[in-house]
Amino acid sequence: MWLSGGRMASVGRQSFGSCFRVLGRRGCNTAAVMPEAAGFEGVSDRSDLQDFSVCSSDSFWAAVARQRLSWIRPFHTVQDCDLSQGRIRWFEGGKLNVSVNCLDRHVHTCPERVAVIWERDEPKSEVKLSYRQLLEMTCRLGNLLRRRGVKKGDCVTIYMPPCPLAVASMLACARIGAAHNVVFAGFSADALAERIRDAQSSTVITVNQGVRGGKVIELKKTVDAAIQSCPTVQQVFVAMRTENPVVMTAKDVAMEEYVFSYHDGDVFSCVADIGWITGHSYSVYGPLANGGTTVLFESTPIYPDPGRYWEMVQRLKINQFYGAPTAIRLLLKYGDKWVHKYDRSTLKTLGSVGEPINTEAWEWYHRVVGQGRCPVVDTWWQTETGGICIAPRPADPDAEIVPGMAMRPFFGIKPVLMDTEGKVVTSNDTSGALCIAQPWPGMARTIHNDPQRFTETYCQPYPGYFFTGDGAYRSKEGYYQITGRLDDVINVSGHRIGTAEIEDVLNQCSAVAESAVIGFSHSIKGQGIYAFVVLKKSIDVQEADVTRQINDMASKKIAKYACPDYIQFAQRLPKTRSGKIMRRVLRKVVDSELEGLGDLSTLDDPEVVQEIIQGHHDLL
Numbered sequence: 061m062w063l064s065g066g067r068m069a070s071v072g073r074q075s076f077g078s079c080f081r082v083l084g085r086r087g088c089n090t091a092a093v094m095p096e097a098a099g100f101e102g103v104s105d106r107s108d109l110q111d112f113s114v115c116s117s118d119s120f121w122a123a124v125a126r127q128r129l130s131w132i133r134p135f136h137t138v139q140d141c142d143l144s145q146g147r148i149r150w151f152e153g154g155k156l157n158v159s160v161n162c163l164d165r166h167v168h169t170c171p172e173r174v175a176v177i178w179e180r181d182e183p184k185s186e187v188k189l190s191y192r193q194l195l196e197m198t199c200r201l202g203n204l205l206r207r208r209g210v211k212k213g214d215c216v217t218i219y220m221p222p223c224p225l226a227v228a229s230m231l232a233c234a235r236i237g238a239a240h241n242v243v244f245a246g247f248s249a250d251a252l253a254e255r256i257r258d259a260q261s262s263t264v265i266t267v268n269q270g271v272r273g274g275k276v277i278e279l280k281k282t283v284d285a286a287i288q289s290c291p292t293v294q295q296v297f298v299a300m301r302t303e304n305p306v307v308m309t310a311k312d313v314a315m316e317e318y319v320f321s322y323h324d325g326d327v328f329s330c331v332a333d334i335g336w337i338t339g340h341s342y343s344v345y346g347p348l349a350n351g352g353t354t355v356l357f358e359s360t361p362i363y364p365d366p367g368r369y370w371e372m373v374q375r376l377k378i379n380q381f382y383g384a385p386t387a388i389r390l391l392l393k394y395g396d397k398w399v400h401k402y403d404r405s406t407l408k409t410l411g412s413v414g415e416p417i418n419t420e421a422w423e424w425y426h427r428v429v430g431q432g433r434c435p436v437v438d439t440w441w442q443t444e445t446g447g448i449c450i451a452p453r454p455a456d457p458d459a460e461i462v463p464g465m466a467m468r469p470f471f472g473i474k475p476v477l478m479d480t481e482g483k484v485v486t487s488n489d490t491s492g493a494l495c496i497a498q499p500w501p502g503m504a505r506t507i508h509n510d511p512q513r514f515t516e517t518y519c520q521p522y523p524g525y526f527f528t529g530d531g532a533y534r535s536k537e538g539y540y541q542i543t544g545r546l547d548d549v550i551n552v553s554g555h556r557i558g559t560a561e562i563e564d565v566l567n568q569c570s571a572v573a574e575s576a577v578i579g580f581s582h583s584i585k586g587q588g589i590y591a592f593v594v595l596k597k598s599i600d601v602q603e604a605d606v607t608r609q610i611n612d613m614a615s616k617k618i619a620k621y622a623c624p625d626y627i628q629f630a631q632r633l634p635k636t637r638s639g640k641i642m643r644r645v646l647r648k649v650v651d652s653e654l655e656g657l658g659d660l661s662t663l664d665d666p667e668v669v670q671e672i673i674q675g676h677h678d679l680l
């Protein structure tokens with residue numbers, strides 16, 4: 061909590077108290093306890109120090125506060141107290157954060173020192189956490205709270221047994237300026253409710269179950285009962301202390317496991333074809349290796365109608381839904397009514413894979429499908445990587461998810477960006493070729509019958525690194541956004557821009573369902589921009605109006621050079637069965653190389669190509 065002098069909250073007081081207790085109990089040599097004490101006149105032993113601390117209390121407290129705490133802003137007045145008036149003001153003008161004092165200070169000097177030993181109920185199963193780990197946990201939790209609307213001055217109720225996450229929850233509140241109201245986990249629902257009402261908490265943090273003396277205690281159920289009479293409570297964060305699932309309601313936010321927050325008993329639905337790597341890893345091997353229940357989807361998202369996915373979610377009580385942006389964009393075209401028709405309350409996590417997910421599709425998926433309560437995880441990976449490499453980890457409890465960003469490396473993955481000279485880019489807020497710096501068990505080891513090709517394609521472009529072929533942007537905060545295949549980068553009058561970046565902007569136009577952008581050779585600009593645009597079915601618009609809107613958006617959101625030279629309106633786009641737009645085919649059509657369209661066997665519907673050729677003719 062950012063404390064200002066004279067207005068200390070309970071969090072601050074507790075910390076100050078413990079600081080002095082340590083001081084008082086410990087040393088027998090004053091200089092060791094408080095080195096500058098040696099400089100105090102007449103102070104040579106503990107009893108002198110006691111006298112000094114009482115007689116010259118301002119000097120004493122000022123010295124202690126300066127020496128033992130880190131101040132964001134130093135205080136100007138040690139105290140302005142008058143017990144007769146009930147005026148208690150300490151360290152006026154000063155500002156500090158108690159969580160920084162408990163954690164960051166020590167992480168600077170001794171990050172690996174054990175901060176917490178958690179003596180669990182299960183005998184001899186203690187868990188140790190270093191200061192670094194505790195700081196990390198605290199920061200993530202703080203970000204999560206902030207992202208979920210907890211503000212400075214709010215009071216969060218923590219109803220948890222003693223565990224590292226409870227400590228991190230307290231410190232996380234302090235870090236973001238919220239007060240915490242820690243309620244003994246043995247209290248009844250009524251006693252808890254009274255304390256929640258008193259604190260007017262909108263947020264409660266708890267665990268599914270506690271364990272004490274070998275017995276299971278139903279803490280989440282107690283919270284459920286308590287909040288019946290607490291109208292202020294908007295959200296309950298639930299961490300898993302035991303393996304047992306608990307009933308989650310619309311207010312509950314799960315706080316564990318990794319990308320998909322999968323738990324025993326969940327129904328996991330990856331709607332990819334098993335012929336695609338996504339189907340391999342996330343319909344077959346992943347769910348089965350984890351003892352999960354997997355849904356195999358044989359149909360299409362719009363058969364017999366565009367409600368198919370959501371009707372299935374309702375009927376099969378699906379908890380995790382993992383699909384491709386292309387399907388999301390397709391469904392978005394049909395409007396919200398197909399989603400609203402069905403109960404999606406079992407859904408916990410929504411996943412996206414295969415292509416960059418544009419902002420509009422991400423937001424629709426999150427707001428409409430997930431009712432704003434299910435995290436959307438945009439997962440980046442490839443056939444060659446075997447499994448997810450960059451993805452948000454909402455369950456971590458990992459704060460932020462930025463729409464359209466794959467966010468953070470998964471465990472064991474060390475992404476790096478390379479500049480055009482093949483050097484590792486170390487700064488943030490920058491783009492480059494995405495490589496992975498060290499091997500991991502799931503990665504491809506070779507290409508069947510062609511090991512040389514494997515080496516040439518993935519290992520030689522940047523020796524010592526695995527080359528993905530994708531471009532990525534790393535934000536100021538260090539989050540990753542995939543900008544598309546490097547072959548899809550176009551160069552307009554010297555401006556290098558990923559086609560995905562332009563598509564993202566086009567897709568934000570209200571009438572646009574999806575788009576595909578390619579570069580074509582242009583006598584003046586080097587390359588020009590050719591956009592294929594599919595309009596939403598639910599909106600009635602003139603193409604000229606859409607064209608105007610697209611140009612406005614492209615120049616406003618990127619720059620004038622990002623305005624397409626040509627816009628071809630199409631009914632649909634050529635896609636693989638896994639939903640990836642076949643830009644190669646579009647490029648060949650625009651370059652009038654119809655003989656060289658290449659292998660079309662992976663096309664979902666080969667007839668689309670004729671429509672595209674016809675449309676291109678009509679446009680020119």
Ligand code: 6R9
Nearest residue numbers: 413414415416438439440441442443530542
């Ligand atoms: C899993 C899969 C891999 C290529 C990959 C990249 C693109 C996949 C993405 C993504 C942006 C994501 N890709 N996930 N682009 N954001 N979340 O798709 O494997 O069929 O081998 O394709 O797909 O370009 O290099 P695969």
